[in-house]
Amino acid sequence: MVTGQMRAFVRRYPAVRHATRQLRIRLPQGLGGVSRDRRPPRQRSFSLRLPRRAGSPTAGPDTLQVSAPGGFWMAKKLQRGGLANYEPETLACFLAALEHARSGAVLDIGSNVGVYSTLAAARSQRPTYAFEPTPAIAAAARAVAVRNNLPVRVVELALSSHSGTGPLFLSATSDASNSLARGFRPGVGRLPVRLETLSHWQEAEGVCPSILKLDTETTEPDVIAGGLEVLRRFRPWVFCEVLPGWGVEERLMALLEPLEYRWYQLCGHPPYRPRPTITGNSPDPTQRMWLFAPTTLPEGVWDTARAWRRAIDACTPLAGQTAE
Template identity: 60%
Template sequence: MPRRLHQGGLASYEPETLACFLAALEHTRPGDVLDVGANIGLYAALAAARSRRRVYAFEPAPRIADTAQAIVRDNGLGVEVVRLALSNHSGTAALRISPVVDTANTLTPESRPQLGRVLVRVETLSHWRERAGAAPSIVKIDTEGTEPDVVAGAFEVLRRFRPWIFCEVRPEHGVEERLMALLEPFGYCWYHLSGEPPYPLRALIVGRGSAPGQRMWLFAPEPVPERVWHTAREWYRALGRPAPRL
């Protein structure tokens, strides 16, 4: 992630999601921002820089969490880095470290090559929220295949706070079907963040066929108002195109 941001700026990393995330900071009700699977904390940093909300960045990989903490400290940002993996249970789990990219570390037991494993603490979002006294309004989830587990551990949060959720949907492990089954009882609407806003309301959550950079979705507790899409479109155009690589 740092290399991509250095080469192409914000426009080179999920510009559709960044634009909608920045719009959500302006239009959603007051509340806290949770960056789950934060990596170096890009979304958390933007939330802290662009709002007065309390911001939490969840990153279980020790070295990456150290980098996120250094970015927060060096830039004077109001972000609390939480060294914790969120899932549908509490305890410990093995985080598989990718030898290819730092954004591919995962808790999923799969056969992809791995650099090693790190034992990390795991907790449900609902239990963590109760301990922290947080009131989530915006939640970003990018956990490389365990997004449904994060949602399953957040039922009390969905029921009580109804946050906007920005979520990666990978075309594997039955992620699409599980997310729909988990979110439908709460009346959530879903939008695929691909191309320039606005985005149509979708009947199904589908990850298959999406390019790696086009896998982010918005799960909203009600239909998204036009004013939000207008702001998202302005942010999308302001981000511009990725700078050419040198």
């Protein structure tokens, strides 16, 4: 009875469940520890195959050397499935945008370990910035860029609708779900982080953005609100996650409609058609990314995206690296 009550208590409170899991990882199995085959490694190091489109320049590495703490969700997913199993629809369109969007910088906002920013640096000559407010994850992103000699500048702050400091709520579900939004996921704590608006940061740095990727766990409208002057002046392409149930859709449309942006849901295979509304609902719940375009897309962009998708589908895990 006591054991059952303890298990129910642990399941009910995410912070307790998280702490219990961390404790069991460190205990011998005979004392209730997690079995060896289920324990994450202390450090996860592997090679990640990168796509190369047929006919594209041969510059840049064919693989990315990744090393990150063993419990990081993103590193685990990439090691197990490769890029072929991580947002391939969006990655293909993102790589096509690197070729078709006007010259300018790439901003990977909510970068985690830097999948989009490292791809941009590996497959283009564009200035590239990765924004990640969680210190440990930002350190991992910086280490990946340095190890692969890629010119990615990691910016350790959270972009929002105002400047100052604020709490980042740490998720019990996954380190990839940390958010400025209270209650987005069951939490295990919070830490103060520096906040800045995109417009203020751009003015201070003198960067000319042409491609933005936003994945900030339901605070994407706040990033847009703090960067309206950037969108008006530079008209960047915006790749944005849209999750249902948090009022994100309505806020995004209210912000983007006056700027005459068009929106495309990146679900299935291209070509994609402009949608009359933005919705968090998707035929495939693993595909939540949208493209917000300032003008009619250039001719040939979907052909380029299809070619990149074929290249990404070949980016499966390298032999001998699928296990933890």
